[in-house]
Amino acid sequence: MKKHSARVAPLSACNSPVLTLTKVEGEERPRDSPGPAEAQAPAGVEAGGRASRRCWTCSPAQLKKVFWGVAVVLCVCSSWAGSTQLAKLTFGKFDAPFTLTWFATNWNFLFFPLYYVGHVCKSTEKQSVKQRYRECCRFFGDNGLTLKVFFTKAAPFGVLWTLTNYLYLHAIKKINTTDVSVLFCCNKAFVFLLSWIVLRDRFMGVRIVAAILAIAGIVMMTYADGFHSHSVIGIALVVASASMSALYKVLFKLLLGSAKFGEAALFLSILGVFNIVFITCIPIILYFTKVEYWSSFDDIPWGNLCGFSVLLLTFNIVLNFGIAVTYPTLMSLGIVLSVPVNAVVDHYTSQIVFNGVRVIAIIIIGLGFLLLLLPEEWDVWLIKLLTRLKVRKKEEPAEGGADLSSGPQSKNRRARPSFAH
Numbered sequence: 016m017k018k019h020s021a022r023v024a025p026l027s028a029c030n031s032p033v034l035t036l037t038k039v040e041g042e043e044r045p046r047d048s049p050g051p052a053e054a055q056a057p058a059g060v061e062a063g064g065r066a067s068r069r070c071w072t073c074s075p076a077q078l079k080k081v082f083w084g085v086a087v088v089l090c091v092c093s094s095w096a097g098s099t100q101l102a103k104l105t106f107g108k109f110d111a112p113f114t115l116t117w118f119a120t121n122w123n124f125l126f127f128p129l130y131y132v133g134h135v136c137k138s139t140e141k142q143s144v145k146q147r148y149r150e151c152c153r154f155f156g157d158n159g160l161t162l163k164v165f166f167t168k169a170a171p172f173g174v175l176w177t178l179t180n181y182l183y184l185h186a187i188k189k190i191n192t193t194d195v196s197v198l199f200c201c202n203k204a205f206v207f208l209l210s211w212i213v214l215r216d217r218f219m220g221v222r223i224v225a226a227i228l229a230i231a232g233i234v235m236m237t238y239a240d241g242f243h244s245h246s247v248i249g250i251a252l253v254v255a256s257a258s259m260s261a262l263y264k265v266l267f268k269l270l271l272g273s274a275k276f277g278e279a280a281l282f283l284s285i286l287g288v289f290n291i292v293f294i295t296c297i298p299i300i301l302y303f304t305k306v307e308y309w310s311s312f313d314d315i316p317w318g319n320l321c322g323f324s325v326l327l328l329t330f331n332i333v334l335n336f337g338i339a340v341t342y343p344t345l346m347s348l349g350i351v352l353s354v355p356v357n358a359v360v361d362h363y364t365s366q367i368v369f370n371g372v373r374v375i376a377i378i379i380i381g382l383g384f385l386l387l388l389l390p391e392e393w394d395v396w397l398i399k400l401l402t403r404l405k406v407r408k409k410e411e412p413a414e415g416g417a418d419l420s421s422g423p424q425s426k427n428r429r430a431r432p433s434f435a436h
Contacts, residue, residue: 084345087337091330091349096356098326099192102184105319111307112184114298116177119324123287127151129332130280147277154271154278160285168270169282173289175263182256189249191367193358194236197377198253200351200384204229205261207387213265221386228383235376279335344388351384 105115127148135141142150152159155168186195204226210216233254240246274282301307309315337346354377361367390396 080341081345084341087333087341088345088349088352090333091337091346092352092356094326094330094333095350096196096353096360098323098330099187099196099353099357100360101319101323101326103187103192105316105323106188108314108316109309109319110188111298111301111309112188113181113301114307115320115323116181116184117290117294117298118320119327120177120180120290120294121287122324122328123283123290123331125284125328126280126287126332127277127284130277134277148281151275151277151281154274154282165285165289169285170289170293172263172267172282173286173293175259175266176286177290177294179256179259179263182252182259186249186252186256189245189252190240191361191365193354193361193367193377194250194373195253196357197354197380198233198236198250199257199260200354200380201229201233201254202257202260203347203384203387205258206264209261209265210268214269217391219391221389225383225386228379228386232376232380232383235372235379239370239373239376276336276339283331283335347388351381354381 102115106112109115131144131147134147149159155161155164158164160169183195183199204222207216207222208226211218233250237247237250271282298307302309334346334349358367358369358377362369
């Protein structure tokens, strides 16, 4: 069975967003470029004396991966934007962001069962649930998942997951979903800064520029509404959510490293168990203290709660395991594309004003997000591309000149009489 490694990173965001705080990456292996591959046709001379020209082709494997990438982008975009809009709609009837966070996080328990179903369907070497569980538990060390490991390596991430989602949902109550979704995209810039400081990751000037753009976008977004209290509080909440998500990702990489698909699924299910066992008391306390109170359980919009949870679960599944069928960059694009979707919905359902400052802030943050998607070797690739284009431009005039000169010469040769016997 071919195994993949998964690197868990939050965000929910964006890399996760509302609330996927993890991102799965495949193990290092040769990757085909999503763009067309350049191939050279068999050498030959045409009637005019022209050498065959290079053509652009794309292998079936690449086409399949790009096709799956488009499907994954649409799924990520729709599930992320849909969960955000449904959460906003739910708060009109059920003003309890922490209870909604707790309810949706409980569904994380389904990650490992769903993974095992996929394992049984796809794997040639099928294992029992117990065997697969024990194998995945090696991720936590030689002793597996002990009580000590649970509280030192799982519980802290459960707290960060809950804080990330709660702060995000609470921000939705204060400001519109467009601002929330675009500000959460700053999570990727925070991940870079923390990784550079804590993990000593490679310094990249372009990513520093992206981080500066993200911070500038936050300031401009605050200014767009005139520094009103609700606006400032809402922006502070979503920035705090993005920060918690970034801290989740960096700490995971620092303490746990990377995980295979099964190990990542087990880890996320453990977060669901932690939420059920240790976080359940908080919604109960909030209910009896009437901080988050509802008069009757019949008044709870169960359809909205379940719909939000299903969309969020779908988002996390696709974002964490979509690497198996497509490129990570394409999956990240789904998150930033959810911003215009939310903007369109807000335009028709709320009183949002898209003034010049807000539009510029959205563009700046989106540009910073896209810059952070550039690979580490982007400058080398760019130089090679420019060099190749420069060489091609020089070859084309030379080719055309050779064709023009070869015509008259060939005619003169045919017209000249031969004196050879």
